[in-house]
Amino acid sequence: MSLHIEFSPRSGRPLLVLLHGWGLHSGVWQPVLPALQQHFDTVQVDLPGLGRSPALAGPCSVQTLAAEVLQAVQQRRPESAIWLGWSLGGLVAAEAARQAPERVRGLVTVASNPCFVAQHDWPCGMAPDTFDGFVRALESDPARTLASFALLQSRGEGARDTLRALKALLAESEPAAPGDTLQLLAGDYRRTLGALTQPALHILGGDDQLVPASIEVPLQQLQPRAQVRLYPGAGHLPFYSHRARFVEDLIAFVGAQL
Template sequence: MRLATQVSGQGPDLLLLHGWGMNLAVWQPLVETLEEEFRITVVELPGHGASSWDPGCRSLDHWTAAVLDAAPSRAIWCGWSLGGLIAQRAAALAPERFSALVGMATSPCFVTKPDWPWAMETSVLERFASELEADQVRTLRRFLALQVQGAENSRATLQLLRTEFEARPAARVPALRAGLDLLLGVDLRNLPEPTGVSMHWLLGGRDQLVPPALASHLPGRVRVIRGAGHAPFLSHQEECAGILREWAANV
């Protein structure tokens, strides 16, 4: 399985991984801000955008192996949402490939459990799964709206998100199903902290999918952008870029 990538800029390597149903275009505004300071590789997840899809690629380790094959030999990895799950697993499997890990609006576990209330109710994702079968376009549009719900400048951010999202081929339905299964089923809370990899987390203070209360339950450095929702790199692009610069300078 071959994953589509986009490489631009010069400087230390920075890898960007998008979230469920998205594609590499959503990163473009941030890429344009940072590409004079970093060599940026943006990877499209399996079956998303122009990346190919293998029906046997359903586990987190399958997705992680595909991304590792497409990634630079060593980089700062920044994983947004579902991409953050993959980055966490990759750091455990291949810590030598990491200068640092940045989890953006992501979590080790996306659904609530008796001892883990800082997540989504399982029913939210299950509803997306059932609606996906009936109308892929409508389901993804609703998911886009949920990502900016409650955030500052939500209308402008949603328009930007839609514009960038529609610039690339739509994700394949089997890949969307598999991605939802990962969000529903993966729990990395007991994953050992990767040796030698500095951990950083950037959360949105108004995120409806990854509650900011999660901040005190994450290892490493955590920053919360108060007015941001689930896509802080779009709604608060300059602030995100500044935080990434700051963390990269201390790697």
């Protein structure tokens, strides 16, 4: 399978694999990319079925997405890397860390929930009825649903600029399999995350409308050795509204692993 991947030139800096969230593509990293590339070599991937990458030929799962990305990155950059995933990308990055621990030296998730839809023992997620309604809305009017999703992601500090950027990203590329990839968010991936042994950093937004700030404590309990950072005032894209802090935290985390 041929995924859309952009590799920065080799500089000898630590390697950072960047995975975007649902409905978008790797262009979401552009506002923070120049700052990141001062400290890291980067690999930007469009996940299968999203952005400029084709959908999977068979069943779509987080496991198959992670396997495809691992194979594609391995072909060009076989060394171990820090994998950073935003939202849905965080689930894929965690699964990659499970499948190939020798390739994923550290995990960073941003505004990601290992169980996006609430369960009886995991209340810090989206109500099941709300998620089901979102699925139905996507089936009936994909464009309008994606626009509404962009609005939800734009709450918090810098909301107007964030919304403008997301609308531009949505206009660039229509996802090939939005429905299949949306269904991945209904899964429960807590066991995957809890079983990882790599160092981990989880960054959350205090005003995130999709991943509630209340996840901070249970996420720390799920991974007691992980670092959890909550950015007050940040929405679903902390690397937009709190760019300097985001880069600083990432540099500190990666530096501790070297």
